[in-house]
Amino acid sequence: MKDMFLLRFGDLVLKGKNKPTFINQVRRILKEKLKGLNVEYEFQHDRIIIHTEKDERDKVIKSLNYVSGLHSYSMIYRTTNQIDEIAKLAKEVILSESKKPGSMKIETKRADKRFPMTSLEISQAVSKIILPELQGFTVDVKNPEYKLEIEVRHDGAYIFMSKVPLLGGFPIGLNGKGLVMLSGGIDSPVAAYLMMKQGVEVELFHFESTPLTPLESVQKVIDISKKLAHFMPKNTIKLHLVPFIHIHETILSKVSDPYIITIMRRMMYRLAERYALSHNILALVNGESVGQVASQTLDSIRVVENVTNIPILRPVITDDKNRIIDISKKIDTFDISIRPFSDCCAVYVPKNPITHPKLEKCLEEEQKFDFEPLLKEALEGIETLYIKPDTELIIADFGFEVKDAIENYKNSQK
Ligand code: ATP
Ligand code: MG
Numbered sequence: 402m403k404d405m406f407l408l409r410f411g412d413l414v415l416k417g418k419n420k421p422t423f424i425n426q427v428r429r430i431l432k433e434k435l436k437g438l439n440v441e442y443e444f445q446h447d448r449i450i451i452h453t454e455k456d457e458r459d460k461v462i463k464s465l466n467y468v469s470g471l472h473s474y475s476m477i478y479r480t481t482n483q484i485d486e487i488a489k490l491a492k493e494v495i496l497s498e499s500k501k502p503g504s505m506k507i508e509t510k511r512a513d514k515r516f517p518m519t520s521l522e523i524s525q526a527v528s529k530i531i532l533p534e535l536q537g538f539t540v541d542v543k544n545p546e547y548k549l550e551i552e553v554r555h556d557g558a559y560i561f562m563s564k565v566p567l568l569g570g571f572p573i574g575l576n577g578k579g580l581v582m583l584s585g586g587i588d589s590p591v592a593a594y595l596m597m598k599q600g601v602e603v604e605l606f607h608f609e610s611t612p613l614t615p616l617e618s619v620q621k622v623i624d625i626s627k628k629l630a631h632f633m634p635k636n637t638i639k640l641h642l643v644p645f646i647h648i649h650e651t652i653l654s655k656v657s658d659p660y661i662i663t664i665m666r667r668m669m670y671r672l673a674e675r676y677a678l679s680h681n682i683l684a685l686v687n688g689e690s691v692g693q694v695a696s697q698t699l700d701s702i703r704v705v706e707n708v709t710n711i712p713i714l715r716p717v718i719t720d721d722k723n724r725i726i727d728i729s730k731k732i733d734t735f736d737i738s739i740r741p742f743s744d745c746c747a748v749y750v751p752k753n754p755i756t757h758p759k760l761e762k763c764l765e766e767e768q769k770f771d772f773e774p775l776l777k778e779a780l781e782g783i784e785t786l787y788i789k790p791d792t793e794l795i796i797a798d799f800g801f802e803v804k805d806a807i808e809n810y811k812n813s814q815k
Pocket of ligand 1: 585586588686687688694697
């Protein structure tokens with residue numbers, strides 16, 4: 402017998418008029434994520450049932466966790482609407498899905514109102530038949546260890562025991578696009594994931610300062626992008642590598658020590674905004690979390706954001722680090738993020754970074770050098786990579802220059 406999964410929609414059942422668009426998009430993305438697996442689909446109006454091979458169960462479950470807009474799944478079993486058939490299957494399901502005997506509750510929902518018994522009567526009838534045959538099981542309607550659910554619908558009776566949460570949110574591709582400022586740290590990959598979960602497609606924007614920073618810091622970002630690509634349509638995510646070295650070196654040599662990070666971040670925001678606006682991207686996204694480091698006080702955020710005029714979304718702004726870490730483990734970026742290679746914000750950290758920077762002082766510092774040509778050069782030097790979960794790009798194999806590595810990689814893709 403094949404496995405059967407019942408997939409439920411989350412938020413999107415709430416959206417009256419847009420509902421068909423959302424459901425179609427979930428179906429499309431689901432098919433894409435399960436491509437290559439042996440799956441048959443039954444698209445019901447308010448949910449999806451898939452039939453899969455037992456030996457592919459783990460792969461199916463893993464792929465379901467990349468489909469935003471799906472709220473939960475259950476392994477489900479189906480039979481006819483005959484009480485004795487329902488009872489027979491209910492007993493089998495309890496025995497196969499419970500680890501040891503315990504207290505249980507049977508709960509019935511009756512979508513088929515023509516059915517001659519009420520929900521309660523169905524539960525009681527099933528319980529009466531199976532309980533004597535289930536050694537060690539008792540009934541407890543308040544605090545049961547196991548809950549067996551029966552749904553009587555027009556096309557038969559469905560039985561399942563556990564509901565496993567999936568991503569929830571909205572199907573990706575319907576809520577516009579954001580440009581994520583991606584460092585190699587823990588927070589920004591989580592920010593990217595949270596946007597995608599909410600249905601927003603993302604492109605990734607990374608400021609790289611090799612050879613001032615090690616090549617491995619770029620490798621981290623590539624490896625993180627591979628993990629994030631799973632959530633995107635076509636399993637492909639765009640990673641833009643922005644050459645930041647000249648801006649970085651200029652700031653280090655010209656700007657007063659406490660303002661180095663603030664000015665660096667103002668340059669990053671300027672670049673990200675310009676790129677976004679010229680590529681139809683509606684918002685910037687970053688991994689700032691208030692208070693985490695000197696650059697993330699409200700004063701800092703204000704003087705940095707001051708250089709832009711585009712919405713800036715900060716999905717993890719109020720999250721404590723443990724929650725962010727939990728999510729980064731779930732999406733499998735944590736182990737990459739903690740590799741010990743710093744990117745541009747972390748090399749040559751000033752001795753006394755200012756926690757309450759002043760706007761006038763920022764403007765004064767920025768008078769010390771002509772940054773427009775530097776910004777232009779950085780934007781013109783952007784290298785864009787299309788990253789998939791199985792992209793093989795080991796940057797250190799190609800020598801020291803990121804440019805060489807990218808060149809080689811692009812040639813190997815032709
Ligand atoms: P993260 O864990 O995401 O690196 P963080 O706690 O280390 O964050 P910062 O280094 O202050 O914090 O960076 C704050 C945010 O600025 C990051 O979450 C990211 O969105 C953006 N950012 C920092 N460095 C870079 C970079 N080199 N390229 C792109 N974005 C960056
Ligand atoms: Mg960082």
